[in-house]
Amino acid sequence: MRVTKRDWGSLYETDVLILGTGASGMGAALKAAEKHADVLMLGKGTLESSGSLGGGNDHFMAVLDTDEAYDNVESFVDFYMKSAYGYRREQLAQWHDAFAPCLAVLDEVGTEFKPGEGGGRYRSVGFGQPGAWWLHIVNGRTIKRNLAKKIRRLNGVSVLDDIQITRMFARDGKVTGCMGFNVLSGETVAVACKTAVTCLGWHAQRAANNSTNNPFNCWFTPFTTGSYFTQAYHIGAAVINADISGRTTMLPKGWGAPGMNGINNMGGHELNALGERFMGKYDPMWENGKRRNQIMGTEQEQLEGYGPPFYMDMRHFSPEDAYHLQYVLMPADKETYLDYCAARGIDFRATPLEVEIGEMALSGMLLADERMETTVKGLFAGCNFTSFSGAMCGGYVAMNHAADDAAKYDMASLDEGEIRAWKEKDEAPLRNGAPNALTCTDFENPIRQVMDYYAGFRRNMPGMKLALEKLELIASRREKVKAKNLHELMRLHEAFDLLELCRMHLDACLQRRESGRGMYKLADYPDLDPALDKGLVVRLENGSPAYSWLEKQAL
């Protein structure tokens, strides 16, 4: 890695660029060190606390290749090929192959897993999967910083904290680098690279409100707002399933905390206001089936008046299991869980936990080949797999190929005139003194206002078209925004990514004329269309979105 000072800021040159320092970026850094690659990772926050993993994690999914019928690569690949779109068998096999080395690193940095009764690690079933693939993490709140301690010492791996990435660069269909600014000093940074792994976060929050109307009170990090999709899309990457990948979960009432996988897979029962357990109507695996079914089932009960309130009931657990869930797993997933419990007087052994449907988060995947290379040459997708396991292993797998391909390319040269022009534009809100200028909240709140109203769990095509027009109106005010400091400038750039992703989501939804595959129902297309059992691909062509359908890969 080399850095030179320029009149506009600092120019870094690195063989492989890692965009994002969350779990995926860390997986990429670990693989880079194995391959003796020269890499620079940059992202917002510090390596010790950034991303959703910074808030903790209580589960790691891993196939361990035991004698059990479900516990092998074939079973794992088959499950995801049947239940998701856009994966290739080769990609999933590589995810599987990354379980062992990633678990070895987690062990090395002191991650504690709940032990199994007969030795080994305790494992449980989740998300309608065919077997017990989920390991329970006891000290999840410190994983991020334990990994950070290791990564900061790796040879060849440099870390640049506190960077809001504003865009990527490409030339002739190949990635060349990125730029952004330091959110504390304001310095502009640009990075030229040979190849890049994008690890900017698979899950975008702040697209919708939950019942508390605080968009930062959400279940995954609120500081990831869609740049994984939007910034890659702008340089030519194709995005898959921006429509049906939107999702949510059940939340503890009033609080954006994850953890429902732990509650469901240990056997929690969801109850409606009448104290009835109802999920059997919506999923053959009840609460431990597909999360979409739990949300849509709860939504249906609510529409029919059987709630709110809704509860997760753990009173039938053994005292040991109830204790493990409340006092080990939940605080491993979020450090402040027990503060919430104390404030509300929650005791899983004695009273059901009141829950509610959370806000919709947007997601998708970048279209990638069997080597995780996107439709932009040299740009590899690090966040295409789900959960903490998928993030860490996904970065690890993508880096394997990105490091190899760095040998194929010369160091890119960036157009410094372009960087100066973008810097001028990016910083413009700091100079905007107009009396009618919009603050970051003036600009961002209407995005959620539109999404909450027109793009909830029940919607229709005319409503989504109208929503798109209203998002266009918001976009037309982009030049009128102001920021009184770097903090607000950072939030504005997050909002720009969010707005673009919401537009991408709605426009994609207009292409899919059916209900039941995503986490919403269309009144004008209420049924599932078997002919649409495929992925929707969107790519920027001549400045406009171009759509195509992706058949599921042959099983």
Next chain:
Amino acid sequence: MPPLFDSEKCIRCGMCVRDCPAYILELDKKRDRTPRVIEEYRLECWHCGNCRISCPCGAISFEFPLYTLV
């Protein structure tokens, strides 16, 4: 929901400020560099608890706001 700081336990190391992913903490120069939440951005707290994990002296606690309790 944003953290509360015990100025007697706090050693002013600034680790909580450094590791807050929301960038909503600062050392208050008017109060002997005790950390504080920047009032204007307090609702951006993700209650992730990273400040407390980083604190070497147990000076940080959380009080959940009313809107999370109803």
